[in-house]
Amino acid sequence: MTDLLRVPVSEHRDVSTRVLTALGVPEAAAREQAELLLEGDLRGHASHGLRRLDMLAQRLRSGAARADARPTSTWVTESVLVVDGDGGLGPPIARRATEELLGRVAESGVAVAAVRNANHLGMLAPYVEAMAAAGVVGIALTTSEALVHPWGGTQALVGTNPLAVAVPVPGEDPLVLDMATGQVSRGKVLDHAARGLPLAPGDAVDADGVPTTDAAAAVDGAISPFGGPKGYALGVMLEVLVATLTRTALGQDVRGTLDPTDPSTKGDLFIAMDPAVFGSGTAPVADYLATLRQTTPAPGHDRVLVPGDRARATRAANLAAGVPVAQGTWATAQQIAADLSERH
Amino acid sequence: MTDLLRVPVSEHRDVSTRVLTALGVPEAAAREQAELLLEGDLRGHASHGLRRLDMLAQRLRSGAARADARPTSTWVTESVLVVDGDGGLGPPIARRATEELLGRVAESGVAVAAVRNANHLGMLAPYVEAMAAAGVVGIALTTSEALVHPWGGTQALVGTNPLAVAVPVPGEDPLVLDMATGQVSRGKVLDHAARGLPLAPGDAVDADGVPTTDAAAAVDGAISPFGGPKGYALGVMLEVLVATLTRTALGQDVRGTLDPTDPSTKGDLFIAMDPAVFGSGTAPVADYLATLRQTTPAPGHDRVLVPGDRARATRAANLAAGVPVAQGTWATAQQIAADLSERH
Numbered sequence: 001m002t003d004l005l006r007v008p009v010s011e012h013r014d015v016s017t018r019v020l021t022a023l024g025v026p027e028a029a030a031r032e033q034a035e036l037l038l039e040g041d042l043r044g045h046a047s048h049g050l051r052r053l054d055m056l057a058q059r060l061r062s063g064a065a066r067a068d069a070r071p072t073s074t075w076v077t078e079s080v081l082v083v084d085g086d087g088g089l090g091p092p093i094a095r096r097a098t099e100e101l102l103g104r105v106a107e108s109g110v111a112v113a114a115v116r117n118a119n120h121l122g123m124l125a126p127y128v129e130a131m132a133a134a135g136v137v138g139i140a141l142t143t144s145e146a147l148v149h150p151w152g153g154t155q156a157l158v159g160t161n162p163l164a165v166a167v168p169v170p171g172e173d174p175l176v177l178d179m180a181t182g183q184v185s186r187g188k189v190l191d192h193a194a195r196g197l198p199l200a201p202g203d204a205v206d207a208d209g210v211p212t213t214d215a216a217a218a219v220d221g222a223i224s225p226f227g228g229p230k231g232y233a234l235g236v237m238l239e240v241l242v243a244t245l246t247r248t249a250l251g252q253d254v255r256g257t258l259d260p261t262d263p264s265t266k267g268d269l270f271i272a273m274d275p276a277v278f279g280s281g282t283a284p285v286a287d288y289l290a291t292l293r294q295t296t297p298a299p300g301h302d303r304v305l306v307p308g309d310r311a312r313a314t315r316a317a318n319l320a321a322g323v324p325v326a327q328g329t330w331a332t333a334q335q336i337a338a339d340l341s342e343r344h
Numbered sequence: 345m346t347d348l349l350r351v352p353v354s355e356h357r358d359v360s361t362r363v364l365t366a367l368g369v370p371e372a373a374a375r376e377q378a379e380l381l382l383e384g385d386l387r388g389h390a391s392h393g394l395r396r397l398d399m400l401a402q403r404l405r406s407g408a409a410r411a412d413a414r415p416t417s418t419w420v421t422e423s424v425l426v427v428d429g430d431g432g433l434g435p436p437i438a439r440r441a442t443e444e445l446l447g448r449v450a451e452s453g454v455a456v457a458a459v460r461n462a463n464h465l466g467m468l469a470p471y472v473e474a475m476a477a478a479g480v481v482g483i484a485l486t487t488s489e490a491l492v493h494p495w496g497g498t499q500a501l502v503g504t505n506p507l508a509v510a511v512p513v514p515g516e517d518p519l520v521l522d523m524a525t526g527q528v529s530r531g532k533v534l535d536h537a538a539r540g541l542p543l544a545p546g547d548a549v550d551a552d553g554v555p556t557t558d559a560a561a562a563v564d565g566a567i568s569p570f571g572g573p574k575g576y577a578l579g580v581m582l583e584v585l586v587a588t589l590t591r592t593a594l595g596q597d598v599r600g601t602l603d604p605t606d607p608s609t610k611g612d613l614f615i616a617m618d619p620a621v622f623g624s625g626t627a628p629v630a631d632y633l634a635t636l637r638q639t640t641p642a643p644g645h646d647r648v649l650v651p652g653d654r655a656r657a658t659r660a661a662n663l664a665a666g667v668p669v670a671q672g673t674w675a676t677a678q679q680i681a682a683d684l685s686e687r688h
Binding site: 076077078079080082107108109110111112114137149150151152153154155157158163165167168169175177179205209210226227228230231233234236237239240241243244245246247248249250251253271273275277278279280281282283284285287288289291292295296297298299301302303304305306307 | 420421422423424426451452453454455456458481493494495496497498499501502507509511512513519521523549553554570571572574575577578580581583584585587588589590591592593594595597615617619621622623624625626627628629631632633635636639640641642643645646647648649650651
């Protein structure tokens with residue numbers, strides 16, 4: 001990590017917003033996309049951070065992502081919102097969808113948004129955190145390019161299909177899960193390959209489907225599902241669940257987040273449930289989380305965490321120290337911004 | 345497995361139904377409970393099969409489970425059903441709840457049932473399969489006794505918290521996931537301890553929280569979460585999600601499925617979503633599943649399966665060969681039935 005810069009939050013936001021608006025994205029949408037890139041870097045997930053700006057810019061230039069998208073959303077029932085993103089950037093479309101859910105769920109108790117034709121959402125946690133901040137249980141699912149091999153298989157046929165859930169906890173921060181169903185991210189495989197670092201056993205297979213710790217060999221192979229057959233089953237199920245309800249692509253037909261030219265064919269699903277509608281009284285969640293955090297750690301562990309603890313700590317540390325951005329990523333972003341500025 | 349009997353389906357159903365009705369359970373409810381015990385054994389999950397009849401009988405005798413339960417269910421909104429099981433048997437309560445969801449979801453698109461005060465549901469797959477048979481995506485969650493240690497912890501503080509999902513697949517069997525979030529079941533730990541067999545590395549820890557393959561040591565320890573920190577995070581999240589929406593217990597306060605006297609304090613959550621409401625057209629799921637099943641297997645694997653394939657094959661084989669039941673389990677069930685019959 002020798003080439004890591006620490007960038008002020010405002011400069012991080014600013015360069016993304018300038019690039020996107022220069023490419024025709026309306027100011028408000030550009031700011032929402034910039035915020036998601038910022039959250040990726042703040043939480044230590046560089047592959048969802050500023051590193052994506054170059055690809056987003058290429059996609060906007062090619063028309064694979066549409067700066068002038070006119071998303072439509074329709075309440076097909078009292079509780080089901082169907083959204084067509086018209087090829088627009090993911091974050092503004094997803095933000096509108098979750099806001100619409102929040103506007104209904106206090107009345108309906110449950111509300112679901114099925115989104116198609118939206119670009120990459122970035123980290124899922126911010127969307128469900130916003131629901132939890134409104135006192136609502138939030139679930140977010142999205143499909144993604146086929147990078148993971150099936151359990152017992154050799155070819156990449158399943159997306160990394162992340163799952164995010166946030167549950168509001170009275171009196172403290174929400175419980176927040178945000179995990180992909182691959183054992184490692186594609187970003188980590190590429191990063192380790194570039195730096196000559198090994199992967200851990202079980203992380204990936206090579207082009208022949210043989211398990212490998214050689215990151216360079218894994219680049220041409222596939223990521224392994226987390227948790228063996230159970231993690232594979234969960235990943236496939238999330239893929240089929242989302243595709244069925246959003247009528248979007250599956251497996252290797254999921255395109256448009258890792259390439260500059262293909263329309264986004266993935267789907268996104270958001271579920272909101274309002275605990276207050278389900279009855280009075282609350283479960284003693286804060287006490288339970290305290291019990292978990294205070295339990296005796298196992299040998300080799302400092303302490304026990306609950307979902308969201310680590311991301312919150314990482315985010316707070318990076319807010320204090322400056323947003324971590326690879327020098328090359330920062331230089332590229334500045335260069336794109338400068339080129340666009342000259343052209344105007 | 346030397347002591348394994350092969351029992352006709354009708355005899356399996358019959359002994360459970362006789363025991364339950366003799367203990368005052370209405371005939372229809374007894375049949376639904378018997379069916380779930382049968383499904384457990386048919387799918388090769390003996391811990392959810394006839395082995396549970398003895399505990400159910402003890403719980404009915406002690407009043408921890410109520411034969412004369414009068415469950416109440418209330419649609420608190422168009423899409424949210426709140427169920428109080430009044431301490432009754434799990435399967436009839438859960439069957440009613442999912443049937444009520446199916447009665448609404450074609451109109452509402454999504455419907456959720458939150459259940460409390462119901463006894464053990466048994467296998468979750470049959471509930472979501474029934475929803476998929478009606479063309480509806482089904483999700484079932486239930487909390488369970490704290491048997492799993494947190495990642496980095498030593499004590500059993502998290503339930504095995506299973507998750508079941510079924511998605512209808514036009515033209516073929518549904519895709520069905522039914523998995524617990526522990527690496528192994530408590531039943532397997534007990535079974536291996538009784539037979540002097542080892543566990544696999546990573547399955548469990550001993551009473552000091554040290555990883556062990558000694559099943560006897562694991563009996564006094566805790567089951568490990570599947571998939572390391574991700575599986576732990578998923579298990580905790582499901583526990584808190586269900587408890588929050590059903591206002592039920594958490595962690596070691598979850599009682600009443602493994603003991604004869606405590607009321608059931610767990611919660612159950614069912615979600616139904618009707619794909620037809622979400623829009624016209626369907627995702628090419630059958631093609632995708634065919635691609636997965638036909639992909640080249642990795643060295644050491646015969647072929648690639650998709651969620652539900654194995655359970656369906658096991659079930660079909662056991663339907664043909666007879667329901668597998670341990671000799672001791674069968675003898676106990678017959679003895680309970682005979683004792684009850686004499687008393688009448």
